[in-house]
Amino acid sequence: MTTPDEVLDCLGQRCPLPVIALARRLPELPVGAVIRVLADDPAAAVDIPAWCRMRNQEFLGAAPAPGPAYDVRRVR
Amino acid sequence: MIPSPVYLDAATAAPLHPVARQALLAALDDGWADPARLYWAARRARQLLDAAREATAETLGVRPDELSFTPSGTSAAHTAVLGGLLGRRRTGGALVHSTIEHSAVLHAAEHHVARGGTAVEVPVDRLGRLDLTAWSTAVAGPGVALAALIAASHEVGTVQPVEAAATACADAGVPLYVDAAQVVGRVPVPAGWSVLTASARKWGGPPGVGLLVVRKGTRWESPWPADERESGRTPGTLNLPAVVAAAASLRAAAADAAAQAARLSPLVDRIRTRVAAEVPDVEVVGDPERRLPHLVTFSCLYVDGEALLHALDRRGFAVSSGSSCTSSTLRPSHVLEAMGVLSHGNVRVSLHSGSTEADVDRFLAELPQIVADLRAQAGVVGL
Ligand SMILES: Cc1ncc(COP(=O)(O)O)c(C=O)c1O
Numbered sequence: 113m114t115t116p117d118e119v120l121d122c123l124g125q126r127c128p129l130p131v132i133a134l135a136r137r138l139p140e141l142p143v144g145a146v147i148r149v150l151a152d153d154p155a156a157a158v159d160i161p162a163w164c165r166m167r168n169q170e171f172l173g174a175a176p177a178p179g180p181a182y183d184v185r186r187v188r
Numbered sequence: 189m190i191p192s193p194v195y196l197d198a199a200t201a202a203p204l205h206p207v208a209r210q211a212l213l214a215a216l217d218d219g220w221a222d223p224a225r226l227y228w229a230a231r232r233a234r235q236l237l238d239a240a241r242e243a244t245a246e247t248l249g250v251r252p253d254e255l256s257f258t259p260s261g262t263s264a265a266h267t268a269v270l271g272g273l274l275g276r277r278r279t280g281g282a283l284v285h286s287t288i289e290h291s292a293v294l295h296a297a298e299h300h301v302a303r304g305g306t307a308v309e310v311p312v313d314r315l316g317r318l319d320l321t322a323w324s325t326a327v328a329g330p331g332v333a334l335a336a337l338i339a340a341s342h343e344v345g346t347v348q349p350v351e352a353a354a355t356a357c358a359d360a361g362v363p364l365y366v367d368a369a370q371v372v373g374r375v376p377v378p379a380g381w382s383v384l385t386a387s388a389r390k391w392g393g394p395p396g397v398g399l400l401v402v403r404k405g406t407r408w409e410s411p412w413p414a415d416e417r418e419s420g421r422t423p424g425t426l427n428l429p430a431v432v433a434a435a436a437s438l439r440a441a442a443a444d445a446a447a448q449a450a451r452l453s454p455l456v457d458r459i460r461t462r463v464a465a466e467v468p469d470v471e472v473v474g475d476p477e478r479r480l481p482h483l484v485t486f487s488c489l490y491v492d493g494e495a496l497l498h499a500l501d502r503r504g505f506a507v508s509s510g511s512s513c514t515s516s517t518l519r520p521s522h523v524l525e526a527m528g529v530l531s532h533g534n535v536r537v538s539l540h541s542g543s544t545e546a547d548v549d550r551f552l553a554e555l556p557q558i559v560a561d562l563r564a565q566a567g568v569v570g571l
Contacts, residue, residue: 132566136571
Protein backbone atom coordinates (compact mmCIF):
# COMPACT_ATOMS: atom_id res chain seq x y z
CA MET A 113 0.00 0.00 0.00
CA THR A 114 1.30 3.45 -0.97
CA THR A 115 1.48 6.20 1.60
CA PRO A 116 0.44 9.39 -0.15
CA ASP A 117 2.59 12.50 0.03
CA GLU A 118 -0.48 14.62 0.06
CA VAL A 119 -4.22 14.24 0.46
CA LEU A 120 -6.61 16.35 -1.59
CA ASP A 121 -10.04 16.55 -0.04
CA CYS A 122 -12.69 16.83 -2.77
CA LEU A 123 -15.49 15.23 -0.80
CA GLY A 124 -18.83 16.75 -1.68
CA GLN A 125 -17.53 18.21 -4.95
CA ARG A 126 -19.16 17.29 -8.22
CA CYS A 127 -17.25 16.33 -11.33
CA PRO A 128 -15.31 17.84 -12.97
CA LEU A 129 -14.17 19.69 -9.82
CA PRO A 130 -12.11 16.82 -8.29
CA VAL A 131 -10.31 16.34 -11.61
CA ILE A 132 -9.64 20.07 -11.85
CA ALA A 133 -8.26 20.12 -8.32
CA LEU A 134 -5.99 17.20 -9.17
CA ALA A 135 -4.82 18.89 -12.38
CA ARG A 136 -3.99 22.07 -10.42
CA ARG A 137 -2.13 20.40 -7.58
CA LEU A 138 -0.19 17.53 -9.15
CA PRO A 139 2.24 19.69 -11.20
CA GLU A 140 3.19 21.54 -8.00
CA LEU A 141 4.46 18.32 -6.43
CA PRO A 142 7.84 16.77 -7.30
CA VAL A 143 8.01 14.01 -9.89
CA GLY A 144 7.48 10.71 -8.08
CA ALA A 145 5.11 12.16 -5.47
CA VAL A 146 1.79 10.45 -4.80
CA ILE A 147 -1.39 12.40 -4.23
CA ARG A 148 -4.55 10.89 -2.80
CA VAL A 149 -7.80 12.41 -4.02
CA LEU A 150 -10.78 11.93 -1.74
CA ALA A 151 -13.83 12.21 -3.95
CA ASP A 152 -17.30 10.80 -3.45
CA ASP A 153 -18.78 11.89 -6.76
CA PRO A 154 -19.28 8.59 -8.60
CA ALA A 155 -17.87 10.12 -11.80
CA ALA A 156 -14.46 10.49 -10.12
CA ALA A 157 -13.96 6.73 -10.32
CA VAL A 158 -14.08 7.03 -14.10
CA ASP A 159 -12.64 10.47 -14.65
CA ILE A 160 -9.52 10.37 -12.46
CA PRO A 161 -8.08 7.31 -14.27
CA ALA A 162 -9.15 8.83 -17.61
CA TRP A 163 -7.37 12.08 -16.76
CA CYS A 164 -4.21 10.14 -15.84
CA ARG A 165 -4.32 8.39 -19.21
CA MET A 166 -4.83 11.67 -21.11
CA ARG A 167 -2.06 13.43 -19.17
CA ASN A 168 0.34 10.45 -19.02
CA GLN A 169 0.34 10.36 -15.23
CA GLU A 170 0.25 7.13 -13.26
CA PHE A 171 -3.06 6.02 -11.78
CA LEU A 172 -2.26 3.78 -8.82
CA GLY A 173 -5.84 2.72 -8.21
CA ALA A 174 -8.58 3.25 -5.74
CA ALA A 175 -7.07 3.73 -2.31
CA PRO A 176 -8.11 1.51 0.58
CA ALA A 177 -10.98 2.52 2.85
CA PRO A 178 -12.24 4.64 4.50
CA GLY A 179 -14.17 6.41 1.81
CA PRO A 180 -13.72 6.67 -1.93
CA ALA A 181 -10.18 7.79 -2.69
CA TYR A 182 -7.83 7.54 -5.65
CA ASP A 183 -4.02 7.56 -5.70
CA VAL A 184 -2.10 9.23 -8.50
CA ARG A 185 1.69 9.43 -8.95
CA ARG A 186 3.29 12.31 -10.79
CA VAL A 187 5.59 10.68 -13.35
CA ARG A 188 6.38 13.62 -15.61
CA MET B 189 -30.07 37.38 -33.13
CA ILE B 190 -31.73 34.12 -32.13
CA PRO B 191 -29.75 31.26 -33.66
CA SER B 192 -31.67 28.88 -35.89
CA PRO B 193 -32.42 25.59 -34.14
CA VAL B 194 -30.28 22.57 -35.03
CA TYR B 195 -31.60 19.30 -33.68
CA LEU B 196 -28.79 16.79 -33.11
CA ASP B 197 -30.38 14.22 -30.81
CA ALA B 198 -31.90 11.69 -33.22
CA ALA B 199 -30.66 8.80 -31.06
CA THR B 200 -33.19 9.89 -28.42
CA ALA B 201 -35.97 10.69 -30.89
CA ALA B 202 -35.70 11.48 -34.58
CA PRO B 203 -37.99 14.24 -35.84
CA LEU B 204 -41.28 12.79 -37.05
CA HIS B 205 -40.87 11.49 -40.62
CA PRO B 206 -43.30 13.20 -43.05
CA VAL B 207 -44.68 9.78 -43.93
CA ALA B 208 -45.37 9.11 -40.24
CA ARG B 209 -47.22 12.37 -39.91
CA GLN B 210 -49.39 11.63 -42.95
CA ALA B 211 -50.14 8.08 -41.83
CA LEU B 212 -50.87 9.24 -38.28
CA LEU B 213 -53.39 11.83 -39.42
CA ALA B 214 -55.14 9.34 -41.71
CA ALA B 215 -55.19 6.66 -39.01
CA LEU B 216 -56.69 9.06 -36.46
CA ASP B 217 -59.74 9.07 -38.71
CA ASP B 218 -59.77 5.37 -39.59
CA GLY B 219 -57.98 3.62 -36.74
CA TRP B 220 -59.67 4.68 -33.51
CA ALA B 221 -61.90 1.64 -33.11
CA ASP B 222 -60.89 -1.58 -31.34
CA PRO B 223 -59.55 -3.99 -33.97
CA ALA B 224 -60.88 -6.98 -32.00
CA ARG B 225 -64.58 -6.05 -32.28
CA LEU B 226 -67.07 -7.32 -34.84
CA TYR B 227 -68.43 -4.29 -36.64
CA TRP B 228 -67.46 -2.11 -39.58
CA ALA B 229 -65.26 0.38 -37.68
CA ALA B 230 -63.40 -2.48 -36.00
CA ARG B 231 -62.82 -4.24 -39.30
CA ARG B 232 -61.31 -1.07 -40.71
CA ALA B 233 -59.00 -0.81 -37.69
CA ARG B 234 -58.12 -4.50 -38.00
CA GLN B 235 -57.12 -3.99 -41.63
CA LEU B 236 -54.85 -1.13 -40.64
CA LEU B 237 -53.24 -3.19 -37.88
CA ASP B 238 -52.74 -6.22 -40.13
CA ALA B 239 -51.21 -4.06 -42.85
CA ALA B 240 -48.90 -2.36 -40.34
CA ARG B 241 -47.77 -5.71 -39.00
CA GLU B 242 -47.17 -7.16 -42.46
CA ALA B 243 -45.21 -4.15 -43.66
CA THR B 244 -43.06 -4.05 -40.52
CA ALA B 245 -42.43 -7.80 -40.57
CA GLU B 246 -41.44 -7.59 -44.20
CA THR B 247 -38.96 -4.78 -43.53
CA LEU B 248 -37.44 -6.78 -40.68
CA GLY B 249 -37.48 -10.04 -42.67
CA VAL B 250 -39.61 -11.88 -40.11
CA ARG B 251 -43.05 -13.52 -40.08
CA PRO B 252 -45.96 -11.25 -39.14
CA ASP B 253 -46.99 -13.59 -36.33
CA GLU B 254 -43.52 -13.27 -34.79
CA LEU B 255 -43.97 -9.51 -34.36
CA SER B 256 -45.82 -7.67 -31.59
CA PHE B 257 -46.22 -3.92 -31.18
CA THR B 258 -45.50 -2.64 -27.66
CA PRO B 259 -46.10 0.68 -25.86
CA SER B 260 -42.39 1.70 -26.17
CA GLY B 261 -38.90 0.44 -26.85
CA THR B 262 -38.45 0.26 -23.09
CA SER B 263 -41.45 -2.01 -22.54
CA ALA B 264 -40.33 -4.15 -25.49
CA ALA B 265 -36.90 -4.57 -23.86
CA HIS B 266 -38.41 -5.41 -20.46
CA THR B 267 -40.73 -7.94 -22.08
CA ALA B 268 -37.96 -9.48 -24.18
CA VAL B 269 -35.65 -10.01 -21.20
CA LEU B 270 -38.19 -11.17 -18.64
CA GLY B 271 -40.05 -13.36 -21.15
CA GLY B 272 -36.84 -14.99 -22.35
CA LEU B 273 -35.85 -15.76 -18.77
CA LEU B 274 -39.30 -17.08 -17.89
CA GLY B 275 -39.47 -19.33 -20.94
CA ARG B 276 -36.26 -21.08 -19.94
CA ARG B 277 -36.56 -21.02 -16.16
CA ARG B 278 -36.25 -24.80 -16.03
CA THR B 279 -32.79 -24.52 -17.63
CA GLY B 280 -31.61 -21.97 -15.09
CA GLY B 281 -31.89 -18.45 -13.77
CA ALA B 282 -28.86 -16.74 -15.28
CA LEU B 283 -28.96 -13.78 -17.66
CA VAL B 284 -25.80 -12.88 -19.55
CA HIS B 285 -25.57 -9.30 -20.84
CA SER B 286 -22.98 -6.75 -21.88
CA THR B 287 -22.05 -3.86 -19.58
CA ILE B 288 -23.27 -1.39 -22.21
CA GLU B 289 -26.90 -2.44 -22.57
CA HIS B 290 -29.59 0.24 -22.51
CA SER B 291 -30.92 1.03 -19.04
CA ALA B 292 -34.19 -0.71 -20.00
CA VAL B 293 -32.31 -4.02 -20.27
CA LEU B 294 -30.26 -3.33 -17.14
CA HIS B 295 -33.39 -2.50 -15.15
CA ALA B 296 -35.03 -5.73 -16.33
CA ALA B 297 -31.87 -7.55 -15.21
CA GLU B 298 -32.06 -5.87 -11.78
CA HIS B 299 -35.71 -6.86 -11.52
CA HIS B 300 -34.73 -10.46 -12.30
CA VAL B 301 -31.90 -10.45 -9.73
CA ALA B 302 -34.14 -8.90 -7.06
CA ARG B 303 -36.39 -11.94 -7.50
CA GLY B 304 -33.64 -14.48 -7.00
CA GLY B 305 -32.17 -14.69 -10.51
CA THR B 306 -28.56 -14.01 -11.41
CA ALA B 307 -26.91 -11.80 -14.01
CA VAL B 308 -23.45 -12.06 -15.53
CA GLU B 309 -22.00 -8.89 -17.04
CA VAL B 310 -19.62 -9.12 -19.98
CA PRO B 311 -17.17 -6.22 -20.37
CA VAL B 312 -16.26 -4.10 -23.37
CA ASP B 313 -12.92 -2.58 -24.37
CA ARG B 314 -11.99 1.10 -24.48
CA LEU B 315 -13.75 1.48 -27.85
CA GLY B 316 -16.93 -0.06 -26.49
CA ARG B 317 -16.55 -3.41 -28.28
CA LEU B 318 -17.81 -6.57 -26.60
CA ASP B 319 -15.15 -8.91 -25.18
CA LEU B 320 -16.09 -11.94 -27.29
CA THR B 321 -13.91 -14.37 -25.36
CA ALA B 322 -15.55 -13.41 -22.08
CA TRP B 323 -18.95 -13.54 -23.77
CA SER B 324 -18.37 -17.07 -25.10
CA THR B 325 -17.28 -18.24 -21.66
CA ALA B 326 -20.23 -16.57 -19.97
CA VAL B 327 -22.93 -17.97 -22.27
CA ALA B 328 -21.45 -21.47 -21.93
CA GLY B 329 -21.70 -21.24 -18.14
CA PRO B 330 -24.17 -23.24 -16.06
CA GLY B 331 -27.85 -22.34 -15.99
CA VAL B 332 -27.82 -19.58 -18.60
CA ALA B 333 -31.39 -18.95 -19.70
CA LEU B 334 -30.86 -15.92 -21.95
CA ALA B 335 -28.15 -13.66 -23.34
CA ALA B 336 -28.75 -9.99 -24.19
CA LEU B 337 -26.63 -7.87 -26.49
CA ILE B 338 -27.28 -4.39 -27.84
CA ALA B 339 -26.80 -4.29 -31.63
CA ALA B 340 -24.99 -0.97 -31.49
CA SER B 341 -24.37 1.35 -28.58
CA HIS B 342 -26.92 4.13 -28.22
CA GLU B 343 -24.35 6.19 -26.35
CA VAL B 344 -21.14 5.85 -28.34
CA GLY B 345 -22.26 4.24 -31.61
CA THR B 346 -19.96 1.22 -31.51
CA VAL B 347 -21.49 -1.65 -33.51
CA GLN B 348 -21.32 -4.95 -31.64
CA PRO B 349 -20.16 -8.30 -33.10
CA VAL B 350 -23.70 -9.67 -32.93
CA GLU B 351 -23.22 -12.52 -35.39
CA ALA B 352 -20.12 -13.86 -33.62
CA ALA B 353 -21.90 -13.47 -30.28
CA ALA B 354 -24.88 -15.34 -31.75
CA THR B 355 -22.64 -18.20 -32.84
CA ALA B 356 -21.33 -18.54 -29.29
CA CYS B 357 -24.92 -18.55 -28.04
CA ALA B 358 -25.96 -21.17 -30.59
CA ASP B 359 -23.01 -23.37 -29.58
CA ALA B 360 -24.14 -23.11 -25.96
CA GLY B 361 -27.83 -23.58 -26.83
CA VAL B 362 -28.73 -20.19 -25.35
CA PRO B 363 -31.21 -17.87 -27.10
CA LEU B 364 -29.92 -14.39 -27.91
CA TYR B 365 -31.95 -11.23 -27.40
CA VAL B 366 -30.77 -8.22 -29.45
CA ASP B 367 -31.81 -4.65 -28.60
CA ALA B 368 -31.76 -3.20 -32.10
CA ALA B 369 -33.23 0.21 -31.26
CA GLN B 370 -30.38 2.13 -32.85
CA VAL B 371 -30.07 0.00 -35.99
CA VAL B 372 -33.60 -0.71 -37.21
CA GLY B 373 -34.42 1.73 -40.00
CA ARG B 374 -30.77 2.78 -40.31
CA VAL B 375 -28.48 -0.17 -41.01
CA PRO B 376 -29.13 -3.84 -41.80
CA VAL B 377 -30.19 -5.87 -38.77
CA PRO B 378 -27.62 -8.58 -37.98
CA ALA B 379 -28.64 -12.26 -38.03
CA GLY B 380 -28.59 -14.98 -35.39
CA TRP B 381 -30.95 -13.67 -32.72
CA SER B 382 -34.05 -15.30 -31.24
CA VAL B 383 -35.65 -12.17 -29.76
CA LEU B 384 -35.33 -8.62 -31.07
CA THR B 385 -36.69 -5.23 -30.02
CA ALA B 386 -36.76 -1.72 -31.50
CA SER B 387 -38.31 1.69 -30.92
CA ALA B 388 -40.23 3.71 -33.52
CA ARG B 389 -39.13 7.14 -32.33
CA LYS B 390 -35.54 6.29 -33.27
CA TRP B 391 -36.37 6.00 -36.99
CA GLY B 392 -38.80 8.92 -37.26
CA GLY B 393 -41.93 7.15 -36.10
CA PRO B 394 -44.01 8.57 -33.26
CA PRO B 395 -42.98 8.14 -29.62
CA GLY B 396 -44.68 5.33 -27.74
CA VAL B 397 -44.35 2.44 -30.19
CA GLY B 398 -41.93 -0.43 -29.73
CA LEU B 399 -41.35 -3.66 -31.64
CA LEU B 400 -40.91 -7.08 -30.09
CA VAL B 401 -40.01 -10.02 -32.32
CA VAL B 402 -39.90 -13.56 -30.95
CA ARG B 403 -38.73 -16.07 -33.54
CA LYS B 404 -40.77 -19.25 -33.98
CA GLY B 405 -39.43 -22.05 -31.84
CA THR B 406 -37.95 -19.75 -29.18
CA ARG B 407 -38.77 -20.78 -25.62
CA TRP B 408 -40.31 -17.53 -24.46
CA GLU B 409 -43.27 -16.81 -22.20
CA SER B 410 -44.98 -13.51 -21.52
CA PRO B 411 -43.96 -12.24 -18.07
CA TRP B 412 -47.15 -10.16 -17.75
CA PRO B 413 -50.69 -10.91 -16.61
CA ALA B 414 -52.62 -12.61 -19.40
CA ASP B 415 -53.95 -10.54 -22.30
CA GLU B 416 -54.82 -11.96 -25.66
CA ARG B 417 -53.75 -8.99 -27.78
CA GLU B 418 -50.48 -9.04 -29.75
CA SER B 419 -50.24 -12.85 -29.61
CA GLY B 420 -50.37 -12.65 -25.81
CA ARG B 421 -46.85 -11.20 -25.65
CA THR B 422 -47.58 -7.67 -24.45
CA PRO B 423 -50.74 -6.53 -22.68
CA GLY B 424 -52.95 -3.55 -23.33
CA THR B 425 -54.74 -1.66 -26.04
CA LEU B 426 -52.47 -0.53 -28.84
CA ASN B 427 -52.22 3.09 -29.90
CA LEU B 428 -53.20 2.01 -33.40
CA PRO B 429 -52.75 5.38 -35.17
CA ALA B 430 -49.19 5.54 -33.79
CA VAL B 431 -48.55 1.93 -34.81
CA VAL B 432 -49.73 2.68 -38.36
CA ALA B 433 -47.46 5.73 -38.47
CA ALA B 434 -44.55 3.71 -37.12
CA ALA B 435 -45.00 1.04 -39.79
CA ALA B 436 -45.30 3.53 -42.64
CA SER B 437 -42.25 5.49 -41.54
CA LEU B 438 -40.18 2.35 -40.99
CA ARG B 439 -40.80 1.30 -44.57
CA ALA B 440 -39.79 4.78 -45.78
CA ALA B 441 -36.75 4.99 -43.48
CA ALA B 442 -35.54 1.52 -44.43
CA ALA B 443 -35.88 2.29 -48.15
CA ASP B 444 -33.75 5.41 -47.66
CA ALA B 445 -31.40 3.97 -45.03
CA ALA B 446 -28.43 3.13 -47.24
CA ALA B 447 -28.51 6.57 -48.88
CA GLN B 448 -28.81 8.30 -45.51
CA ALA B 449 -25.98 6.24 -44.04
CA ALA B 450 -23.77 7.13 -47.00
CA ARG B 451 -24.60 10.80 -46.49
CA LEU B 452 -24.40 10.97 -42.68
CA SER B 453 -21.38 8.76 -42.05
CA PRO B 454 -18.91 11.20 -43.66
CA LEU B 455 -20.48 14.00 -41.58
CA VAL B 456 -19.81 11.94 -38.45
CA ASP B 457 -16.24 11.44 -39.65
CA ARG B 458 -15.95 15.17 -40.09
CA ILE B 459 -17.18 15.75 -36.53
CA ARG B 460 -14.79 13.13 -35.17
CA THR B 461 -11.81 14.64 -36.98
CA ARG B 462 -12.52 18.31 -36.47
CA VAL B 463 -13.58 18.08 -32.83
CA ALA B 464 -10.37 16.18 -32.05
CA ALA B 465 -8.29 18.72 -33.98
CA GLU B 466 -9.99 21.96 -33.02
CA VAL B 467 -11.12 21.51 -29.42
CA PRO B 468 -8.14 21.10 -27.07
CA ASP B 469 -8.21 18.28 -24.50
CA VAL B 470 -11.13 16.38 -25.92
CA GLU B 471 -11.61 12.65 -26.08
CA VAL B 472 -13.66 11.43 -29.05
CA VAL B 473 -14.95 8.03 -27.94
CA GLY B 474 -16.33 4.88 -29.57
CA ASP B 475 -15.06 2.79 -32.45
CA PRO B 476 -14.09 5.11 -35.34
CA GLU B 477 -14.84 2.43 -37.96
CA ARG B 478 -17.29 -0.19 -36.76
CA ARG B 479 -19.86 2.38 -35.72
CA LEU B 480 -23.36 3.66 -36.45
CA PRO B 481 -23.51 6.06 -39.39
CA HIS B 482 -25.26 8.83 -37.49
CA LEU B 483 -23.85 9.04 -33.99
CA VAL B 484 -20.69 10.41 -32.36
CA THR B 485 -19.75 11.09 -28.75
CA PHE B 486 -16.92 13.11 -27.20
CA SER B 487 -15.90 14.38 -23.77
CA CYS B 488 -14.29 17.76 -23.02
CA LEU B 489 -11.81 17.77 -20.15
CA TYR B 490 -12.63 20.09 -17.20
CA VAL B 491 -16.02 21.07 -18.63
CA ASP B 492 -19.28 20.55 -16.78
CA GLY B 493 -21.60 18.53 -19.02
CA GLU B 494 -24.75 20.31 -17.93
CA ALA B 495 -23.21 23.74 -18.51
CA LEU B 496 -22.09 22.59 -21.95
CA LEU B 497 -25.58 21.38 -22.86
CA HIS B 498 -27.08 24.70 -21.74
CA ALA B 499 -24.48 26.72 -23.65
CA LEU B 500 -25.14 24.68 -26.78
CA ASP B 501 -28.90 25.04 -26.30
CA ARG B 502 -28.52 28.83 -26.10
CA ARG B 503 -26.89 28.64 -29.54
CA GLY B 504 -29.77 26.48 -30.81
CA PHE B 505 -28.03 23.08 -30.68
CA ALA B 506 -29.96 20.17 -29.17
CA VAL B 507 -27.63 17.35 -28.07
CA SER B 508 -27.58 14.87 -25.21
CA SER B 509 -24.94 13.92 -22.66
CA GLY B 510 -23.80 10.94 -20.62
CA SER B 511 -22.24 13.13 -17.92
CA SER B 512 -23.37 12.52 -14.37
CA CYS B 513 -24.54 16.09 -13.83
CA THR B 514 -27.09 15.66 -16.63
CA SER B 515 -28.64 12.47 -15.25
CA SER B 516 -31.35 12.35 -12.63
CA THR B 517 -29.32 9.85 -10.63
CA LEU B 518 -26.15 12.02 -10.77
CA ARG B 519 -24.23 8.97 -11.93
CA PRO B 520 -22.07 9.03 -15.04
CA SER B 521 -23.22 6.98 -17.99
CA HIS B 522 -22.64 3.30 -17.31
CA VAL B 523 -21.47 2.98 -20.92
CA LEU B 524 -18.69 5.54 -20.58
CA GLU B 525 -17.83 3.97 -17.24
CA ALA B 526 -17.62 0.48 -18.75
CA MET B 527 -15.33 1.80 -21.48
CA GLY B 528 -13.14 3.65 -19.00
CA VAL B 529 -13.36 6.94 -20.87
CA LEU B 530 -13.78 10.47 -19.58
CA SER B 531 -17.38 11.00 -18.51
CA HIS B 532 -17.59 14.71 -17.71
CA GLY B 533 -18.08 17.33 -20.42
CA ASN B 534 -19.73 14.64 -22.50
CA VAL B 535 -21.75 15.35 -25.64
CA ARG B 536 -23.56 12.92 -27.93
CA VAL B 537 -24.41 14.19 -31.39
CA SER B 538 -26.81 12.10 -33.47
CA LEU B 539 -27.94 13.01 -36.98
CA HIS B 540 -31.13 12.29 -38.89
CA SER B 541 -32.45 12.59 -42.43
CA GLY B 542 -33.11 16.31 -41.92
CA SER B 543 -29.55 17.04 -40.71
CA THR B 544 -27.60 19.07 -43.26
CA GLU B 545 -23.92 19.61 -43.90
CA ALA B 546 -24.52 23.27 -43.00
CA ASP B 547 -25.93 22.25 -39.58
CA VAL B 548 -22.85 20.17 -38.86
CA ASP B 549 -20.50 22.89 -40.05
CA ARG B 550 -22.17 25.51 -37.90
CA PHE B 551 -21.92 23.19 -34.90
CA LEU B 552 -18.24 22.61 -35.63
CA ALA B 553 -17.61 26.31 -36.13
CA GLU B 554 -19.21 27.30 -32.82
CA LEU B 555 -18.18 24.44 -30.53
CA PRO B 556 -14.51 25.41 -29.94
CA GLN B 557 -15.44 28.88 -28.68
CA ILE B 558 -18.29 27.55 -26.53
CA VAL B 559 -15.91 25.10 -24.83
CA ALA B 560 -13.19 27.76 -24.53
CA ASP B 561 -15.63 30.18 -22.88
CA LEU B 562 -16.77 27.57 -20.35
CA ARG B 563 -13.16 26.73 -19.53
CA ALA B 564 -12.32 30.40 -19.13
CA GLN B 565 -15.31 30.89 -16.79
CA ALA B 566 -14.21 27.88 -14.73
CA GLY B 567 -10.62 29.12 -14.62
CA VAL B 568 -9.20 25.88 -16.01
CA VAL B 569 -7.34 27.21 -19.05
CA GLY B 570 -3.81 25.84 -19.27
CA LEU B 571 -4.30 22.98 -16.80
C1 LIG C 1 -30.72 1.06 -27.46
C2 LIG C 1 -32.04 1.49 -26.91
N1 LIG C 1 -32.86 0.58 -26.37
C3 LIG C 1 -34.07 0.92 -25.89
C4 LIG C 1 -34.51 2.21 -25.91
C5 LIG C 1 -35.86 2.53 -25.33
O1 LIG C 1 -36.79 2.93 -26.29
P1 LIG C 1 -37.99 3.93 -25.93
O2 LIG C 1 -37.36 5.27 -25.78
O3 LIG C 1 -38.93 3.83 -27.07
O4 LIG C 1 -38.61 3.48 -24.65
C6 LIG C 1 -33.68 3.21 -26.44
C7 LIG C 1 -34.07 4.63 -26.45
O5 LIG C 1 -34.22 5.29 -25.43
C8 LIG C 1 -32.42 2.83 -26.97
O6 LIG C 1 -31.58 3.74 -27.49
